[in-house]
Amino acid sequence: MPLPRTRGTALRHRLAELRGPDVPAKALDARALAALAANPGCRRRAILDGAGVNKTALASALGSPSAFGQSQFALTRGNAFEAKVKADGGAELLRLVHEKLDRAAEPPAHARVPELTATGPEGRTARTALALREAIEAPGEWTLLDHPMLALDVAGSPAFLEPDAVVVHPDGSWTVVEIKSFPMLDGSADPAKVGAAARQAAVYVLALEAVAARLESTPRVRDRVLLVCPKDFSNLPTASAVDVRKQRAVTARQLERLTRIEEIADTLPAGTCFSPELPAAELTAAVESVPATYAPECLSACELAFHCRARSLESGAVTSLGRSVRAELGGLTTVEDVLSAARGESGDPDDPAVAALRRAAQLRAEAVAGCR
Numbered sequence: 001m002p003l004p005r006t007r008g009t010a011l012r013h014r015l016a017e018l019r020g021p022d023v024p025a026k027a028l029d030a031r032a033l034a035a036l037a038a039n040p041g042c043r044r045r046a047i048l049d050g051a052g053v054n055k056t057a058l059a060s061a062l063g064s065p066s067a068f069g070q071s072q073f074a075l076t077r078g079n080a081f082e083a084k085v086k087a088d089g090g091a092e093l094l095r096l097v098h099e100k101l102d103r104a105a106e107p108p109a110h111a112r113v114p115e116l117t118a119t120g121p122e123g124r125t126a127r128t129a130l131a132l133r134e135a136i137e138a139p140g141e142w143t144l145l146d147h148p149m150l151a152l153d154v155a156g157s158p159a160f161l162e163p164d165a166v167v168v169h170p171d172g173s174w175t176v177v178e179i180k181s182f183p184m185l186d187g188s189a190d191p192a193k194v195g196a197a198a199r200q201a202a203v204y205v206l207a208l209e210a211v212a213a214r215l216e217s218t219p220r221v222r223d224r225v226l227l228v229c230p231k232d233f234s235n236l237p238t239a240s241a242v243d244v245r246k247q248r249a250v251t252a253r254q255l256e257r258l259t260r261i262e263e264i265a266d267t268l269p270a271g272t273c274f275s276p277e278l279p280a281a282e283l284t285a286a287v288e289s290v291p292a293t294y295a296p297e298c299l300s301a302c303e304l305a306f307h308c309r310a311r312s313l314e315s316g317a318v319t320s321l322g323r324s325v326r327a328e329l330g331g332l333t334t335v336e337d338v339l340s341a342a343r344g345e346s347g348d349p350d351d352p353a354v355a356a357l358r359r360a361a362q363l364r365a366e367a368v369a370g371c372r
């Protein structure tokens with residue numbers, strides 16, 4: 001929900017201060033918004049993204065450059081595959097949508113593919129909204145929107161998002177299509193990559209829902225998206241329907257939290273600034289003043305991962321061992337606490353985590369003794 005004007009203006013001013021004088025805001029794209037859902041508890045990422053800080057530049061200035069992002073080779077390969085999927089007016093793409101999501105509808109022998117070019121992101125967003133409205137006024141027809149532009153309100157400012165495609169079904173419902181260049185082997189793909197694609201698609205679903213809410217007929221945005229990938233080791237497209245309800249709910253919650261980033265900003269010391277122009281020591285202190293919840297998943301989702309991992313390892317935090325380990329260890333937050341509890345030097349013996357650690361330590365000691 002957009003912020004009231006005065007509150008929104010004050011927040012934008014505060015976020016500009018955090019970003020640094022004359023540092024332009026880095027626009028959030030769907031990949032960045034989706035990554036928020038990969039680590040929903042991280043206040044550091046929330047404030048940096050909310051303030052539009054360029055985290056790639058920040059990571060370099062901190063001395064831990066990011067290795068995050070797609071290589072040029074992967075981008076070129078992805079673009080070539082997408083062009084193949086959308087060839088002939090999207091005939092193959094529409095066939096896959098029909099087969100995987102809407103077999104009851106008439107097969108898409110002919111489809112409308114409206115022209116979506118316009119000036120600037122605002123113009124393209126308006127053109128997309130118009131095309132979607134026209135599509136639902138043509139019931140019984142399939143419509144393919146190739147690279148539409150959607151806007152999503154993030155912390156009071158619009159983030160412009162560009163899904164690979166949106167399909168309007170003959171019943172007027174809308175489906176998000178994600179085209180990826182990682183392979184689908186025997187009908188299934190790498191779960192981590194599918195998860196990342198699902199989170200990204202969930203952001204588009206939210207943005208489409210915002211468009212739908214403004215239309216009188218409020219068309220249904222389908223919560224199953226179509227993921228299109230190369231089949232096995234070929235360049236032929238295959239597809240799978242992916243349910244993104246969970247990712248949609250997590251991302252919606254995260255975005256709501258982002259619109260309250262003033263709460264995080266209020267906890268920061270006066271004068272805190274994340275400008276990459278600052279000396280490394282000052283910048284490190286600013287970044288460390290915001291709590292982070294590092295997890296190994298950050299390595300594939302956040303530009304600051306190397307910095308946060310180093311800090312997490314330095315402090316012996318169990319979060320660097322992964323979320324599942326952290327959850328198993330309950331209130332034991334450092335490796336030192338864990339070892340001390342296992343040795344019987346600290347910890348409540350009635351705590352199930354402490355009891356399990358002591359039992360594991362005992363079994364290990366017996367096994368080691370048996371090997372001697």
Ligand code: SF4
Nearest residue numbers: 042294298302305308
């Ligand atoms: S790398 Fe750091 S800032 Fe980024 S999500 Fe992980 S803990 Fe948060």
